[in-house]
Amino acid sequence: MARMATNRRVAISTIGAWLAGFLIFFPILWMVLASLKTELEAFAIPPSFLFFHWTLENYVTVQERSDYIHHALNSIIIAGGSTLIALLIAIPAAWSMAFSPTKRTKDVLLWMLSTKMMPPVGVLVPIYLIWRDFGLLDSLTGLIIILCLGNLPIVIWMLFTYFKEIPRDILEAARMDGATVGRELVYVLTPMAVPGLASTLLLNLILAWNEAFWTLNLSTLNAAPLTVFIASYSSPEGLFWAKLSAASTLAIAPILVLGWFSQRQLVRGLTFGAVK
């Protein structure tokens, strides 16, 4: 017999959950509200929660400053570029380990995972010097390379766990029917792998978009993505709360939407398949 949820129990847990959810979400809500206020109202004590002069002027101001679009474009290029390149390298690797495993496949996978455990700060010095010598500091190429390498182990791992779930029988059936490796890849594997590929792409876009160690250390202006642009508001003279909030809202909105779509894959991707 299934347990019957009593009305009272549902009511209590619903109220509790909504309260907790609201509290956790509140800083984001408060930021969005502040972005719709004037600078004076954003600063005002007592704060106004809903009854203020609603305005979009901060968004216009932030948008008018051409550098906002510049940094947003940088974010898109860096996150998109590093994710796509990582996928191009990872797809063949994960495919090969999932479908032609050898005795050493497990060791290779664990070794790849272990490279992700290296703290970035442990190699900050040589990377900074190498980037300086190759003229890669504050360049999009430099950031794409470093984020691609940093996320490559996660991409390979995620793809591997997805590919492993594709039933082998189908492949064997295709082979019996005389399909070549190329045909097998195009007609059998690709359609079955698309959901896994999409989730991997999504999660890595999010990770790369929000990455704030390498971007803060290796870029200043030209290649600076939104993480660095927002950090420029930390200086005391730049304390315009309403504009900071508007810029922040624009910076997190696209990724928040993507993130909400990918929350299930998030668990799997970030725990390397240990929790599904």
Added chain:
Amino acid sequence: MATKQTQLLARTLLSPAVVLLLVWMIVPLALTIYFSTLHYNLLDGDSGQFVGLDNFRYFLTDPAFLASLQNTLVLVGSVLGLTILLGIPLALLLDQPVIGRSIVRLMVIAPFFVMPTVSALVWKNLLMHPVSGLFAWIAKLFGLIPIDWFNDAPLFAIILIVTWQWLPFATLILLTALQSLDEEQKEAAEMDGARATSTFIYITLPHLARPITVVILIETIFLLTVFAEIFVTTGGGPGLQTTNIAFLIYSQALIQYDIGSASAGGLVAVIIANIVAFFLVRIVGRNLEA
């Protein structure tokens, strides 16, 4: 059966990734080790001579190292404790029949997608500002003196911000684990007259042991290198109060340009992270057998 040809193909497909990761792992690490044995300062033209382990002696006996090690441990420990202690009840709550659960889930998960520089600045200014922040206003409502977070309790302020960012992660993983818990087992316990508390202690909690371990290990890896939150709020201060190891190495390398000492510190960070990684790899590896 795999033919020689497919084996060769498999190896060819795998090699670019392996080579890249090998280079990515070995070259910077080897350079870090090499630099750590040199007297090497970018501002000092006369640098480059071999000094053995002097940098390590200097880094490890620097009072800043002990302070930052302590800050790192307090930060990692507190955030771990808070995210798990808050995450368990939150996950249990979300596992209940809740009207509009998917919306609540979205609200709970949201902070995880906020970039670190945004969350740090929004908390620092809009919420924690000692005069115009929302917390100050709430404190005054209750007749309390507002806390000047970043002067009176700077490390705690950072801990709060980072906890807010990682609570969704812990909650989501624990919730995913809870949802895979066998409902029949809990029902059987209830039929046998077990109370809710004993069901929790004897059935739910043991089931959560593994996901909790995973949360601890993965959060530790990321928390050991918390950087952006400190960079945009306190810059490591006041004094050394919010300097963690990651920030200390950054300031030695890119503010004081002391490459040798920063490299020695980097290696210390690598060793600490490896101790954690050792356990995580074992757990994930066990999962691969299945």
